[in-house]
Amino acid sequence: MSASRGPADEVPAYYPGCSLDGLGKAYEVSCQWVLRRLGLSLDRIVDYNCCGATEVKNLSQEVSVVLPARNLALARGMGRHQVVAACNGCVYSLTRANDALSDEPTRGRINDHLTAGGSPRYDGGASVQHVLEFIHNRAGPERVRHSVKRPLAGLTVAPYYGCLYSRPKRYTGVGLTPGTDDPEHPEFLDELLTACGATVLTDYSAKTICCGGGHALSDLDVSVAFSASVMNEAKRAGADLVATICPLGQINIENNLDRIRQTYGTEAILPVAYFTQLMALALGASVKEARLKDNFSRPDLFLRGRGFP
Amino acid sequence: MPIVEPSLVEVQRTEKLALDGIDVSGDWNTFLRSRVHTDLDLKVLEWVQSQPQGETISRCWQCGTCTAGCCMHTDFGLEEFNPRYFIYLAQIGYDEELRKYVDTIWRCVSCNKCVERCPKGVKVEEVVHTIGTYLEVTGIAKESPADRFDRAYTENLLRRGVLDEAALFRTYERLEGRKTPTRELLRLGLSMLLSGRLHTGPLAHRARGWGRMKPVLTRLMTEDLRRRRDSATGPGAVASPGRRP
Numbered sequence: 001m002s003a004s005r006g007p008a009d010e011v012p013a014y015y016p017g018c019s020l021d022g023l024g025k026a027y028e029v030s031c032q033w034v035l036r037r038l039g040l041s042l043d044r045i046v047d048y049n050c051c052g053a054t055e056v057k058n059l060s061q062e063v064s065v066v067l068p069a070r071n072l073a074l075a076r077g078m079g080r081h082q083v084v085a086a087c088n089g090c091v092y093s094l095t096r097a098n099d100a101l102s103d104e105p106t107r108g109r110i111n112d113h114l115t116a117g118g119s120p121r122y123d124g125g126a127s128v129q130h131v132l133e134f135i136h137n138r139a140g141p142e143r144v145r146h147s148v149k150r151p152l153a154g155l156t157v158a159p160y161y162g163c164l165y166s167r168p169k170r171y172t173g174v175g176l177t178p179g180t181d182d183p184e185h186p187e188f189l190d191e192l193l194t195a196c197g198a199t200v201l202t203d204y205s206a207k208t209i210c211c212g213g214g215h216a217l218s219d220l221d222v223s224v225a226f227s228a229s230v231m232n233e234a235k236r237a238g239a240d241l242v243a244t245i246c247p248l249g250q251i252n253i254e255n256n257l258d259r260i261r262q263t264y265g266t267e268a269i270l271p272v273a274y275f276t277q278l279m280a281l282a283l284g285a286s287v288k289e290a291r292l293k294d295n296f297s298r299p300d301l302f303l304r305g306r307g308f309p
Numbered sequence: 310m311p312i313v314e315p316s317l318v319e320v321q322r323t324e325k326l327a328l329d330g331i332d333v334s335g336d337w338n339t340f341l342r343s344r345v346h347t348d349l350d351l352k353v354l355e356w357v358q359s360q361p362q363g364e365t366i367s368r369c370w371q372c373g374t375c376t377a378g379c380c381m382h383t384d385f386g387l388e389e390f391n392p393r394y395f396i397y398l399a400q401i402g403y404d405e406e407l408r409k410y411v412d413t414i415w416r417c418v419s420c421n422k423c424v425e426r427c428p429k430g431v432k433v434e435e436v437v438h439t440i441g442t443y444l445e446v447t448g449i450a451k452e453s454p455a456d457r458f459d460r461a462y463t464e465n466l467l468r469r470g471v472l473d474e475a476a477l478f479r480t481y482e483r484l485e486g487r488k489t490p491t492r493e494l495l496r497l498g499l500s501m502l503l504s505g506r507l508h509t510g511p512l513a514h515r516a517r518g519w520g521r522m523k524p525v526l527t528r529l530m531t532e533d534l535r536r537r538r539d540s541a542t543g544p545g546a547v548a549s550p551g552r553r554p
């Protein structure tokens with residue numbers, strides 16, 4: 001973990017991770033849309049590799065550190081001190097690698113592996129943040145409020161952060177690094193969506209519960225039960241929509257829709273969208289531009305019904 | 310340590326008891342059956358401690374904070390999923406009791422709430438996984454669905470450096486003997502393909518320069534897997550070179 005985030009005006013390196021270039025395309029597209037509209041930019045790490053998420057560490061510690069370290073090395077090679085990722089799992093493994101690499105013998109070994117694999121070395125100094133934190137820190141609710149073209153007025157949104165966004169603090173550096181969100185009761189998303197004109201359920205009880213995505217395929221009972229809780233709790237609190245900040249969460253919840261319908265009934269289903277899709281909408285994108293039709297829970301139908309073009 | 314395994318707890322329960330017309334039925338006394346352990350073996354503790362993912366186990370002082378908030382224990386309601394207790398059993402080397410949890414311990418969803426909250430800086434989630442790994446490599450537990458997924462995931466990403474999500478889904482379904490109807494797969498696949506979300510097979514992404522990285526990682530993976538098996542099953546626990554001082 002790092003106590004500094006480098007120069008405040010640096011254009012950070014952007015680590016898309018496999019999801020944003022694959023199933024999470026709507027997240028990627030809407031994210032770029034929002035960044036552009038807010039005058040923010042990120043520089044893509046071109047030859048990035050999968051970060052290993054939470055899976056690889058269960059098999060090999062060495063590999064679970066080399067994978068993210070290669071990406072951090074590429075970012076430093078671009079001259080950057082900051083890395084922005086949009087997936088909670090990526091934030092986890094990248095910050096976990098930074099923690100492991102604060103140990104010198106480990107750093108030496110990992111660098112040997114990197115060199116042998118033709119990658120640049122990594123000697124620390126790349127601080128990792130989630131794209132939500134980046135937007136919140138750089139643009140902030142104030143600039144968002146001024147940039148809104150079509151307020152999300154009348155929409156009640158449940159802000160769903162899930163796991164691994166700012167926890168565990170020993171990896172993400174909460175308390176040591178400026179601009180990090182609270183790991184137990186985060187509020188950055190609440191503030192940004194409020195700035196977009198939505199009614200945000202700050203006390204939403206499922207805000208930071210697990211969606212079961214880690215076991216999306218290997219433990220269906222659990223992933224269905226948790227995905228259902230995310231929507232049920234939102235519904236109970238009066239939400240129209242759930243906003244997510246993680247492709248694994250979004251995809252896991254939506255992948256379970258049929259099973260949730262069978263077990264808990266159709267009433268248990270709510271439309272679920274990436275927070276950047278909702279922000280894009282407020283900043284002037286159309287439902288189509290925000291790729292809301294990509295989502296299996298079909299927020300596009302709901303939002304068109306509410307008069308969004 | 311004052312903590313005992315649930316199988317030793319005996320509760321004296323009165324089903325129907327009224328005193329002066331007041332219903333006082335319920336649990337009255339809790340007894341602990343006395344026992345003498347002769348089969349404790351600290352090998353499990355030593356092994357977990359020797360793994361970089363498990364080295365923080367000895368910090369645990371059994372406060373129970375992890376279990377109190379654990380989403381499998383509390384939210385999902387799987388009471389026997391108790392990270393504090395798994396750690397306790399490993400700390401005292403009680404394999405015989407630990408083996409009762411082979412179908413439970415792998416279900417940790419890696420939410421990291423426990424790691425966030427542990428007052429002692431135990432990496433609870435990684436420690437729990439390491440205990441599970443011990444059970445698996447020593448043959449006490451069979452490979453779990455989660456282990457199979459981790460393996461399929463890792464093999465998939467090592468191939469090109471970038472995950473092929475669709476291929477991973479297919480591989481894992483095969484490993485579990487499940488089959489999503491072809492019609493459904495085609496329907497999904499087509500909509501994904503048309504919206505540019507399907508990058509599988511020939512369309513899969515690849516990290517440039519992966520050709521050199523791949524053999525290094527494959528070798529590291531093989532070495533790590535062999536080392537952890539040998540050190541758990543061979544004579545005496547061998548410290549892993551990945552261990553931090």
Ligand code: SF4
Nearest residue numbers: 369370372373375427
């Ligand atoms: S929270 Fe930490 S110290 Fe407390 S029981 Fe769990 S692992 Fe042990």
Ligand code: SF4
Nearest residue numbers: 379417418420421423
């Ligand atoms: S990471 Fe695992 S052990 Fe820890 S709280 Fe979550 S489910 Fe429980």
